[in-house]
Amino acid sequence: MTSSFRELIPDTFAEPKEANTWRIEPFDRGFVVDLGAWEASETVRVHARIRIPDDRIESFVLSVASAAIDYCDHMGIELGYLQPSNEGDEESVEPQGEAEDE
DSSP: OOOOOOOOOOOGGGSSSOEEEEEEETTTTTEEEEEEEEETTTTEEEEEHHHHHHHHTTHHHHHHOOOOOOOOOOOHHHOOOOOOOOSSSSSEEEOOSSSOOO
C-alpha cells in the first residue's frame, strides 16, 4: 500500500536559497536549526528557523548524514571525519556549522 501526502510549499520557497552558514542549538524539548547566508562580514540573513523535537533529532541527523554520504559518493567528494583530540577523552572538531564570510 502506498501512502500519499500533500506538500504545501509557499511561493517564497519555490526557488531554494543558498545557506552557507547555520547554527544548531538546544531549545525547549528539542533543537533549533537556523539556516542563513552571510551578507557582510558581520551580517547573516536567516532564511529559515525550525525547531526539531528531541524525539525526532536522531531521525533528522541520520537523514542529513545519509543524504550527504550518498551525494558525496556520487560526486566523488571525500568527507572528513571526526579526529580525536590529544586532550582528554572528548573528540574535537573545527566548527562545521558556522561558515566563514567569503
